[in-house]
Amino acid sequence: MFNSGTASKVKHLSPKEVPKETACKGPEIIETLKPVTIKEGQPAVFKCRISGSPAPLGKWFRGDTLIKQSRYFRMSVEKDVYSLRISEAFPEDKGVYKCVAANSAGTVSTSANLIVIAPEVVEVAPSLSPLADLTVPKGSPARFVTSISGVPTPQITWYKGGTIIKASRKFQMAQDAGSCSLVIRQTCPEDQGIYTCKATNASGQAETSARLTV
DSSP states (O other), X not given: OOOTTOOOOOOOOOGGGSOOOOOOEEEEEEEOOOOEEEETTSOEEEEEEEEEESOOEEEEEETTEEOOOOSSEEEEEETTEEEEEESSOOGGGOEEEEEEEEETTEEEEEEEEXXXXXXXXXXXXXXXXXXXXXXXXXXXXXXXXXXXXXXXXXXXXXXXXXXXXXXXXXXXXXXXXXXXXEEESSOOGGGOEEEEEEEEETTEEEEEEEEEEO
């Protein structure tokens, strides 16, 4: 039963004693992203420091495109350090990368450029192995073959005397990484003469010649 003679004690808190929720603090950039320059195929890492309460949620962008976690792009947060790691960077990955951090009190962003340097190509002048003279019966095929080398891959041109030979049903030319050839499918006396293979690239040229006797 209710006892009217007993007064319940209720403590009334003064405004100063009312518990306050933890104050929100908008994100603040402590350390911005720095530009990154790496060689093609190497990993690239972007890092920045952003404080705030509650801890801001970070998102990463390449230009205006949101980056999603994958085997190539790894995003992480440790305390107030936000990181993006690109496992292998290639020329198509270059551009501006941006970290956007937001909480209920605001949003901040920081960005920096990624530069990917293609490996240096050491150019090498062409070289050709000597062509061998050929003697074939009339009406039979003749095949000239030479080994080639050079960086970048040389362009091959064949000549009979001083005239360029164009690919046709009679004259067939082939080239792969290590050799090139000229095939005359059906020879006749008019095909006799000196045949020359010329290799050319940005670093120079080389040539080799041989005689065809029908």
